[in-house]
Amino acid sequence: MTIKIDVDMTKCQHYGQCVFEAPDVFRLNADDKLEYTAEADDSELANIEAAIDVCPMQAIFIVK
Amino acid sequence: MTKPVIIVGASMGGLRAAEALRRFGYAGPITVIGEERHAPYNRPPLSKEVLAAEVSHEAVAFPQRESTADVNWVLGTGVERADLEHGTVTDSKGETHAYGTLIIATGLRPKRLEVQNSELTGRHAVRTLDDAIGLRKELKPGARVVVLGAGFIGCEVAATARKLGCEVTVVAPGSHPITRPLGVELAKELQRRHEAMGVRFVMKTSVTDLVGTTAVEGIVLDTGDIIFCDVLIEAIGSHTNTEWLEGNDLDLTNGVLTDNDMRAVKANGEAWPNVFAIGDVARFANPLFDAEPRRVEHWNIPTDTAKRVAQVFTGQAEGQFAPIPSFWSDQYDMHILAYGLLALADEVKLIAGELQGECVFGYYREGKMVGVCGIGMRTTVMGYRKEFELK
Ligand SMILES: Cc1cc2nc3c(=O)[nH]c(=O)nc-3n(C[C@H](O)[C@H](O)[C@H](O)COP(=O)(O)OP(=O)(O)OC[C@H]3O[C@@H](n4cnc5c(N)ncnc54)[C@H](O)[C@@H]3O)c2cc1C
Ligand code: SF4
Numbered sequence: 001m002t003i004k005i006d007v008d009m010t011k012c013q014h015y016g017q018c019v020f021e022a023p024d025v026f027r028l029n030a031d032d033k034l035e036y037t038a039e040a041d042d043s044e045l046a047n048i049e050a051a052i053d054v055c056p057m058q059a060i061f062i063v064k
Numbered sequence: 065m066t067k068p069v070i071i072v073g074a075s076m077g078g079l080r081a082a083e084a085l086r087r088f089g090y091a092g093p094i095t096v097i098g099e100e101r102h103a104p105y106n107r108p109p110l111s112k113e114v115l116a117a118e119v120s121h122e123a124v125a126f127p128q129r130e131s132t133a134d135v136n137w138v139l140g141t142g143v144e145r146a147d148l149e150h151g152t153v154t155d156s157k158g159e160t161h162a163y164g165t166l167i168i169a170t171g172l173r174p175k176r177l178e179v180q181n182s183e184l185t186g187r188h189a190v191r192t193l194d195d196a197i198g199l200r201k202e203l204k205p206g207a208r209v210v211v212l213g214a215g216f217i218g219c220e221v222a223a224t225a226r227k228l229g230c231e232v233t234v235v236a237p238g239s240h241p242i243t244r245p246l247g248v249e250l251a252k253e254l255q256r257r258h259e260a261m262g263v264r265f266v267m268k269t270s271v272t273d274l275v276g277t278t279a280v281e282g283i284v285l286d287t288g289d290i291i292f293c294d295v296l297i298e299a300i301g302s303h304t305n306t307e308w309l310e311g312n313d314l315d316l317t318n319g320v321l322t323d324n325d326m327r328a329v330k331a332n333g334e335a336w337p338n339v340f341a342i343g344d345v346a347r348f349a350n351p352l353f354d355a356e357p358r359r360v361e362h363w364n365i366p367t368d369t370a371k372r373v374a375q376v377f378t379g380q381a382e383g384q385f386a387p388i389p390s391f392w393s394d395q396y397d398m399h400i401l402a403y404g405l406l407a408l409a410d411e412v413k414l415i416a417g418e419l420q421g422e423c424v425f426g427y428y429r430e431g432k433m434v435g436v437c438g439i440g441m442r443t444t445v446m447g448y449r450k451e452f453e454l455k
Binding site for chain 2: 013014015016017019020028032052053054056057058061
């Protein structure tokens with residue numbers, strides 16, 4: 001099973017806090033902009049939930 | 065029947081505590097009692113993007129997780145007293161609730177200006193959603209706004225009011241905005257950027273009285289000058305919400321003193337086995353820095369302290385608790401990001417970029433880095449985060 005992730009890019013301010021919690025899913029590119037993998041393995045769930053918690057803009061969602 | 069975990073305060077700390085207890089495997093009853101009528105919501109946007117757009121609960125509410133669906137939320141109800149010896153709290157409706165474990169998450173409330181004329185209307189503070197809803201209505205283009213206090217919240221509200229077309233004056237006792245903890249050089253630059261956007265600063269000044277008959281029409285300064293205004297925003301610091309705990313064996317000097325497991329500490333230094341404090345109201349030592357207990361009013365602290373409590377409560381805590389303080393602030397197109405405790409520094413220096421553009425400052429105490437703060441240059445700032453990990 002995989003988890004679908006959505007980041008509301010109108011809210012995201014590219015603070016990169018999510019990167020520390022789920023580095024395999026979120027990263028900042030060379031321009032300091034967020035890049036993410038829209039589908040992750042179930043084993044990433046705990047990390048993704050942690051990323052959701054620490055996102056200052058509350059911009060990360062799991063798509064059901 | 066097992067006595068519930070009772071969490072007092074239904075904001076970020078309260079929510080994160082309930083979530084973390086479930087995540088670490090506690091399946092028993094949880095009751096959260098909170099004074100505000102709203103389910104937990106995120107405060108930072110109340111001085112920033114949400115205040116600039118439309119303030120509603122929907123825009124700031126934290127998502128509710130399935131894991132906490134069975135939590136008993138008692139909202140719109142303040143707790144008036146606690147009896148830690150007998151394990152009870154009594155709410156504003158006169159109901160007494162017995163707990164097995166108590167988690168204190170009552171945070172802060174804004175300090176208000178105390179002058180003779182203080183019953184005038186038109187005075188605002190920004191802490192709650194209802195505060196922001198009330199303020200938003202008055203931030204009309206052309207409105208003359210005075211912001212008292214030049215800390216983070218004062219500066220953010222000033223920037224937002226300016227964005228909305230208000231005429232904004234910041235009045236504060238310090239020499240520059242946010243000098244503590246940013247340091248003079250960055251503080252001066254921040255002021256320059258605000259001024260370039262049309263905000264006026266009247267610094268090294270305090271307010272002695274208000275002008276007006278029913279609504280506030282101006283402020284009187286200690287210099288005797290008067291600044292006329294339509295809206296007064298008071299961002300002059302905060303008080304800890306601990307009155308309800310008075311009379312118990314606790315150290316309530318500036319918040320609730322806790323040990324490294326976030327357990328509230330008695331006068332003799334021993335910890336209460338079943339009473340914890342988290343978030344803005346907790347005063348605890350962080351081994352990343354030293355043994356001095358401090359309150360840390362940063363957004364990551366409710367989440368980190370709640371997690372520690374859940375780990376301790378379920379017997380899964382390991383090692384020392386040493387959260388890395390982190391904060392951000394948005395003012396105009398400036399994105400400020402920081403890690404550490406900048407205020408501890410005895411030396412501040414520019415370590416990357418240019419002061420007038422994007423830049424990063426390092427904060428050092430006795431030569432050791434205690435903080436890093438950047439305007440922009442996030443990847444660089446984030447690169448320093450590992451400097452703060454417990455070695
Ligand atoms: C306008 C604003 C902007 C901010 N911006 C940033 C930012 O950009 N970056 C950052 O890092 N941090 C920011 N912060 C700080 C951050 O929001 C706080 O650190 C965080 O809200 C603390 O959460 P808490 O749950 O500990 O306390 P609080 O959010 O203060 O919650 C305490 C709750 O307890 C309730 N309560 C109090 N007394 C009682 C009682 N006796 N009985 C029942 N309930 C009670 C209160 O009503 C409140 O709902 C900002 C704060 C504000 C106000
Ligand atoms: S933490 Fe949130 S705001 Fe920051 S980069 Fe990730 S999604 Fe964007």
